[in-house]
Amino acid sequence: MAAMRWDIFCRVIDNFGDVGVCWRLCAQLARRGEQVRLWLDDPQPLTWMAPGALEGDWPGIDVLHWTTPLAATLGNSLPPADVWIEAFGCEPPAECIDALASRVAAGQRAPVWINLEYLSAEPYVERSHRLPSPVMSGPLRGLTKWFFYPGFTERTGGLLREPDLLERQATFDSAAWLQALGLPPAQRRVSLFCYEPTTLPDVLRQAASEPLGTDWLVTPGRAWQAAQAAPAGRLHALPLFSQPEFDHLLWACDLNFVRGEDSLVRALWAAQPFVWQIYPQHDDAHHAKLEAFLDWLQAPASLRTFHRAWNGVGDQPAVWPGPNDLDDWRTCVQAARARLLAQPDLCSQLVEFVAQKQ
Known part of the structure; x- marks a missing residue:
């Protein structure tokens, strides 16, 4: 199949998780030979997440600054795309919509238009995945969007996963990586990427009271500020990592605390014990989302209790895991990872879906 041109639209609203997911998708599409334009209202996170991206150093990927109004050089002046992906429900720029309406009116084919949704293990994901969403108003009335849901089961769109992930993990030298960062040897290393x-x-x-002690490798921003507000134990401030280096952090630690969507997926691929802080919603809708994920994970009781306490659900305290608990958590995560590896990845499923709809 000939290479296609993809427009991926993303608004950076969720602590870099949105752009993190979109960049990984762009990188995987480009690796397949696809041509990708990533529209970002705030490209700055890519300066550390994907160094060189804003300078055009990634073959097959162009990063476009999504301003409002759109710069005069964009919109009508760009070659039309074969695929539109609006990430997490963001509408494409009005100028792009008007330009597409003109092309459709002139008899040109519209792109396959996909609404790439948020990740969830809730039952509605399987019911809604790949369903059509007719455009009922506006200049593009009569076209169809398609819901595409990432997920954890065979009846969803799957998760982003690089083809060489397992090979890179097998050759990763955690001791050398930690030494290069100037981190001391430790009995237990824990990464901390959280809200508050x-x-x-x-x-x-609790971790500081353990005889062996714990070294906390703390990401910058909200996690470091939260840890500094109640210091205890050995805290090590980390720099901003590129996406491959963040993966290395998760591979090198004995326990990972992650937040949001992208880092949850990376923690699953790391196959180390982890605790997920789900993005909090004011109506507590994230509680049901957390429970659905723990059910899919088949989490042991101690891991469920810790997750609930970490996310402010219920009144049970978080109990720091002992060695047996960590072994149970690791066994659980590795079993979940094996289930996921048996399923097609998100990028492969998207390419196949688009080919069917063209």
């Missing part, structure tokens, strides 16, 4: 969980001070104190 209320139970963090207690967790830090």
Whole structure:
């Protein structure tokens, strides 16, 4: 099949998770020989997440600054795309919509238009995946969008996964990587990428009381600020990592605390014990989303209890895991990873879906 041109639209609204997912998708599409334009209202995170992206150093990927109004050089002046992906429900720029309406009116074919949704393990994902969403109003009335849901089961769109992931993990030297960062040897290393969980001070104190001690590798921004507000134990400030280096962090640690969508997926691929802080919603809708994920994960009781406490669900305290708990958590995560590896990845499924709809 000939290479296609993809427009991926993304608004950076969720602590870099949105752009993180979109960049990984862009990189995987480009690796397949596809041509990708990534429209971002805030391209700055790519300066550290994907160095060189804004300078055009990634073959097959153009990063376009999505301003409002759109710059005069964009919109009508660009070659039309074969695929539109609006990430997480963001509408494409009005100028792009008007330009497409003109082309459709002139008899040209519209792109396959996909609404790439948020990740969830809730039952509605399987029901809604690949369903049509007719455009009922506006200049593109009569076209059809398609819902595409990432997920954890065979009846969803799957997860982003690089073809060489397992090979890179097999050759990764964690000791050398940690030494290059100037980090001391430790009995237990824990990465911390979180928002501001209320139970963090207690967790830090529990970890510090262990005879072997714990070294916390803390990401910059909100996680570092939260840890500094209630310091306990050995905290090590990390720099901003590129996406491959963030993966290395998760591979090198004995326990990972992650947040949001992209890092959850990377924690699953890391196959190490992890605790996920789900993005909090004001109506507590994230509670059901968390429970659905824990059900799919087949999480043991101690991991369920810790997740609930870490996410402010219920009144049970977080209990720092002992060696047996960590072994149970690791076995659980590795079994989940094996189930996921048996399923097609998200990028492959998207390419196949688009080919069917053209």
